[in-house]
Amino acid sequence: MRWSDFPKWGKWVSDWAAGYHATLRDRPVRAQTKPGEVLNALPLAPPETAQPMEEILKDFEDIVVPGITHWQHPRFFAYFPSNASPAAVLADNLITTMAPQCMLWQTSPAATEMETRMMDWLRQSLGLPEAFAGVIQDSASSATLAAVLTMRERALGWDGNENGLSGQKALRIYCSEEVHTSVDRAIWVAGIGQANLIRIPTQGPTRAMDPAALKAAIEADLAAGHLPAGVVACTGGTGTGGCDDIAATIAVAKAHDLYVHVDAAWAGAAMICPEYRVLWEGVDGADSVVFNPHKWLGTQFDLSAHFIRSPEDLTRTLAIQPEYLKTHGADGIINYSEWSVPLGRRFRALKLWFLIRAYGLEGLRSMIRNHVNWSVALCEKLRDTPEFEIVTEPVLSLFTFVWRPEGQDSEEATLALINRINDEGKIYLTQTRTKGKLVIRFQAGQWDCTEEDIEMAYQTIVETAAAVKEAL
Template structure:
């Protein structure tokens, strides 16, 4: 394929994209293929001769598309969304066409300077005070790893990267049991070790970290010769939306001189609505915060906003400056590759710029407020249905429920229900556990979801539950 052919195929792909999105409600949300079915349709060896785009595109439709779970489906109520608003998709199209490598200011000045500006737009939008600087990471997992590496280096007096961890005091990091598994992985990769991730009990309706238990754990570790390094708090836990009480955690952190990273990967987007900011009161005292515009704001995946109180600490942890990566003759410039683990960087700022301008903060706020309202209405509806129980009340647009039937083992019944719902294809849900019991999660977050889609979800859940065949006993 040559660039002279690109315009024709670009138009065709654009038309296909419009038809795809307009027809999503007619498709099952989750892929209906069996394991190995897609692989079996692919040749074992690569082709020696070039093939026509007609053939390739036909195979895309017949082989690839049946094996796609449709994350942009308006009835995708599982996990958290990975959105792709149309304006963001266009920005990604342009980025893919220009294909810049944005590791340094000099390799893409527009990308670097736009990243600085649009991250400050987002800082203002979510109500973070001046003094926080932002960088775009690929995911919250990468931002959390950067935070863990920084808290490790700060606790070790910046000796970890140079001397290694051997011979140093064993570090400790603290979190609740409600945090995302990316925290575990960051602890592994940072060399701290799973055994040194202290899980603090979660209490109360918000299932937040117990600040008194946190303080006692830190003091006990110090007495036992460990070196506390930092705390990872969650605002909107993945399971059921757990909210740590930052106003209680921050004084403990300050007393012990610990770094605090706040993982708000999903829920942070809701902070563009001032009425939801009570969930993270005290955020101004955090050392770093992450949320994902690619989840609830509509940005094309991947795009994670990482805010840091002291960028110098992050750069000191991650920056390597060989001669070939130095920008000479320009003072005060930022090289964002020194703020992240990867050296190579995509031009992610463009899609935020397009997104915020195309919909405005008011449009994005309306979407989030609608999702919260619609989710709350569905929780009330299910709670009023016989044999349904709301296990965790709505936190923003996320709640969990359970179906009960006389004579049926609850975990098996609810696992059968969620599987039957997903096999049906009209909506997509996931399960989790609350205090050991299996429950079904529901969250609204798809950019194109409507109130009718959420009402349909309620109809589907009740219909399938009533007709579910389940052996008693």
């Protein structure tokens, strides 16, 4: 295939994309293939000669599409959304066509300077103070790793990169039981070790880290000769939407001069709506904050927004400047590769530019408010339905529930219900555990989701429960 052929096949792909989204409700949400089915449909050896695009695209439709779980399906209520708005998809097509490597200002000035402006647009949208600067990371996991590495270096007087951790006091990082496992992985990669990630008990309906317990843990570690380095707080935890009391957590941390990172990977998108900011009240005092526009906001994966109070601390931790990466004769430039672990960088800011201009902040706010309101309404309908119990109350558009049919073990029944729902494919849900109890998670957040899709979710849950009950 040559560039002269591109218009023909580009139109095919564009038409296919429009048709795909128009017919998603006719497809099962979760892939219906069995393990190994796609693998076995692919030849064992690569072709020696070029194959026609007609054949490649037919195989794409016949082999790939049936093996895809449709994250853009309006009835995808599992995990968190991974949205792809049409405007951002167009931007990604342009990015892919130009294929720039944007590691330095000089390797693509437009990418660097647009990233600076787009991150400030997001900062303003969230109501964060001007003291925060932003950088686009690939995922919240990378932002959390960068934060943990900065905690480590700051606590060690910027000596860890140079001399390692051998012979140092044990570094201690604190978080609740509600944080994402990316925090655990960051602890591993940073060389701090799982044993030094201290889980603080949670309290109250928001499942917030107990500030008194955090204070006691820090003081006990100091007395034991350990070196407290930082706290990872969360707003909208993955399992049940747990939210720490950010202001109280920061007050305890700052009394001991600890770095605070706030993980709002999913819930942060909702903070463009002022009425939801109560969930992270006090965030102004954090050292870094992360949320994923590629979840609820509408820019497809991967695009994570990382805000930092002191970029100097971050670059002191991560920057490395061999001669071939220096830009001579240009003052006041930013090289965002010095703000992240990977050197290579895609032109992700273009997706934000298209998104915000094409829909406006008010359009994005309306989408999020609808999802929250529809999800809360569904929660109330299930609460009023016999044999269903709400376990954790809605946090934005996320809540959890169990099914308790009379005379049956609730955990076995709930597991049978979610498995039957997902196997049938009308909607897609996921499960988690809270306080040791298996529960079903529901969250609304897909770009094209409507109130009718939420109503169908209710009907599917109730009708499937009746069918499972008959079979039990």
